[in-house]
Amino acid sequence: MAQGVLYHGEPNGPSLSVLAALEESGLEIECRPIDLLAGERHALPGVKDSVALDYAVEGEGPVLVANGEAMAEAVFLAQYFDEAAGGCGLQPSDPYERWRMLMWCRQATERLSPAVAYLGNLAWSQKKLAAMADEDFQRLLGTIASEDQRRRWQELRDDVVDAAKVEDSRTKVAQFAARIEAQLADGRVWLMGSFSIADLETYAWLRSMRDLEPDAFDGQDRCLAWMDRVGARPSVQRALARATTPGPERAFAPGPEINRWG
């Protein structure tokens, strides 16, 4: 049913969530690591239809190339794996529970992931990008179709830091840890009751913040225990084992933009 090649970055953020979802699905799809910060995502072989890669709201995430079409957006790829596998339990079957999961994922992709991407890129990718030879960087930019995505790459290389966005991002990370803490208050094991894409997507983005924003987790014991549970799942362990560098949680490339409306 499902076919193609999954091109993924180091297991962090959307690449971690998609690799773990693939493991959960049991589908046999070839995985090939690429360097997202080198722009390799924009020069994949066999792509005839690239619009979803070029204009992914998620930014530089993993890409599944199937039937010549580049498929992007981590949550939707996880849904695709679940559905192509005939239902592997990553989505609740009840429509209302499914609605709740989608609402949670939307909060994660609109609030948490732009914040984490902003902080993570500044902390760990800015210097690498700044060290790139100008000629190489220009060549990389030339492969990126989306003008606003190119701007985010350029601003990262130029170390354009908006103090208000940094502060807002730190607040959003802490708010999300608190939101998870509250969600787990009734003693549930997973965010939606049963394990789902919401756990993978949230964990994959939050994982790197334990080092970078440790204060966000102060007193959030249920959240920390939940992170340990997600991290211990065989699917997540196998996804993490695909790392090609030490410290994959420090691998970032320009991610989703922070809401333009403020």
Next chain:
Amino acid sequence: MADVTLYHWEPNANSGKPMLALAEKGVPFASHYIDMLEFDQHKPEYLAVNPQGTIPAMIHGDRVLTESTAIMEYVDETFPGPDLMPPDPQDRWRVRWWMKFMDQWLGPSFSMIGWCTFVGPALAKRSVEEREALIARIPLPERRVAWRKAMFAEFSESELAESKRRVAQGVKLLEEELGKREYVASNQYSLADINIFNSTYGLPVGNPDLCNPEATPNIWRWLRTVYKRPAVQQTWAMGQGRFTDRFNALMEEFA
């Protein structure tokens, strides 16, 4: 009594999505018109339904649902009637991709321009104190920022230029997409069409330079097809003003 209650503004953008999805499924619903320009959505009666103060919201039995695209998916999965999601997993992925592209990239640009040219001027007649009081009542901080910009015409030139650039780019991508398939994202009418039609049905009037039979023949063909759907006509007949006037004027063009 209807089992479903929908709180909505005009059949346009977010409010129109669940209205049209319910109409396509043939699900009757009790309609509560929320006048966005009278700020009904921030009044206590509505905040009791949806404390976030966003529209639309749908009540089904004892369940309260918000967020228009997620509501549509619930409607499609819960009620009998024609399937509004294609069966093929890759098509379903594509439907979701296009809805996110509209909801988070293209849609905000459409709405920034709409708020600047329509919503803002409609509110300018109110006193500064009145506008401040309206803003103070908004529950979500992000929404307060957005409404402040609209009410006090604080959108910068560069913000507006970026929104216009995105609208032009988005129309171009939609034109290309509709050259690949009969409908948006698949060869069957789906939630992606409902979503995107709600933000693009007025393009021939609002952006005639970008969308016309010569420049965008595929969008034109698709608009003509979607305009003719009975559920679409039924939905826009529920509007109370300029959006339905615009729809009716274009309906003559597409009939």
